[in-house]
Amino acid sequence: MSLFRRSKSSNERRADLTRREIVALRRSQVTNSESVDGEGSYRRSRTLSASRPAALDSGSSERLALWQLRQKRRKLVAWLAGLIAAIGLIGFLISQLVVSVAVESPGVGRDDVSIYAGILKEYYSTRPIERLRFMTDRPAMQLFFQERAPEVQSVRVVGGGGLAKGVLQVSFRQPTLKWAVGGKSYFVDSLGITYEKNYFDDPGVSVDDQSGLSPDLGQEIINRRFLSFLGQAIALLREDGIIINQTILPPETIRQVELRVEGRPYRIKMTVDRGVEEQVAEAVHALKFIDERGLSPEYVDVRVDQRVFYK
Template sequence: MKEEKNLTRREMREKILEERSREKGDFRRGKTISRHQKEHSERSENQKLVIRRRKLGAFFVILAIFISLISIFLFQFISKVSVVSNESKSQNLSKYEKSVEEYLNINPSERILSNLNKNALLGSLQKDYPEVLSISDIKFNGLTSYKIYLDFRKPVASWLVDGKEFFVDSEGVSFNVNNFEKPSLNIIDDSGAIVSNGKNVASSSFFSFIGKLVSAANKQGLEISKIRIPPLSLRQVEVSVKGVSYFARMSTADSAEGQIINFKKAIEYFGTHKISPNYIDLRIEGKGYYK
């Protein structure tokens, strides 16, 4: 190879052009490598951002689920109860609240409203307080607090046994705490039947007869003041009305309406003829006997 000083002018120019061309090629290769590194770096950053976003998304989803569960728990959990009734004249309902709390303490899982067994709770209440008829509603009353609405048995008559007063509702269930006005109808039981608090003291047909009897008497302008069940029988009753000194003996197996109509006719007959009997027996349909 010729030394640089021995090169001709033409050879010198070619050498210079060759060196410039080589430098330019080296520059382009460096630029390509730099661009590749930059693109690789951007992809790496994008992947990191995607991963971060996924982690943040998962975190917020878990947080939302956690908050929802806490909210559901707070709105479903029963830590405090208050008992109310829209129909009872009694304002002292604390004993029922205590009974509900005792039930929930025995059954802690039922402090979650969705787990509460209303029938079992009602049965527990009725065991101690047979005057409770039903749980009509349970309403939210603030965080972890609920109102329980109770319906009470409404007496159609009072029942006197051995000097102790019971009340009887239309279902034939007896109880000794009345949350309503005292019924005007008084049943005196001399039948010797055993009355158990909270149990059926007579068949449903018996109290159906009593209800129809009261309704029929009201339609005829008579007000029944007392019903007596004579010894050893629930198939007959002795009915007294206001303003009349004698009673009528009636059969619980026959029509209440028909016997009331006959009783009114007898009252009118005795009043017209100035007769004052001890009683009148209307147990035989279409006939009446008095003494």
């Protein structure tokens, strides 16, 4: 045995290493070769550092500041838009609000003005939301007025030229017939609506009451149905060019009527027990027949359904 051993070559030493040691050795060599490429580059199998260069930090902070500024601007614009919308909405609601009302209708006295204003106040007390004019239910308001003041044909509330002010515009029925009975005067319009207060001139059609009945009995029956029938008959005949200048209530009856035609010597007999439109149509047809043949009867009777008599 010699005293001095010969040193092993690198190949001989590698042969003595195990397979696991060889793999670890190769990995260390690769790591050492990558370290010469630069300290700031990313390497495989190396833990990344959380620190960033100062240049990158300054650029990121500028972008963050611009983003925050844009966000503030958006919030400010949205807030201003909401404020303007709220102010506009409040102004609109105030312009539509009706607190005080003035009645506008020609020929109406001061006492009547207070009556209609009181009716409107009563209506608003039952429907306070309708003090906002765009919320007004016009058919319901008109029906409410007509139940308390039948002479009213239509009503409308418009702006009054000031905050929380409104103007009540009232239009009234125009009469086609007037009947004085029992110390009262009743008027009827073209729709057959009966009322007592008239703001127009008295109609040219008068009623000759020959029934001989007591006013109390006549007043109870005539007030509504009979006057409504007369008003519609006169209006429908007028549409066909037949003018009625007098209405006669025959003796001992309040269910029949005779209409005197202007420019003709005869009368038209009708009854409230039949539809007014049917009788008017038959009367118009009969008058055309009489005029074509040059007849001059005493009366034309359309009281029987689908039958016309003349004498």
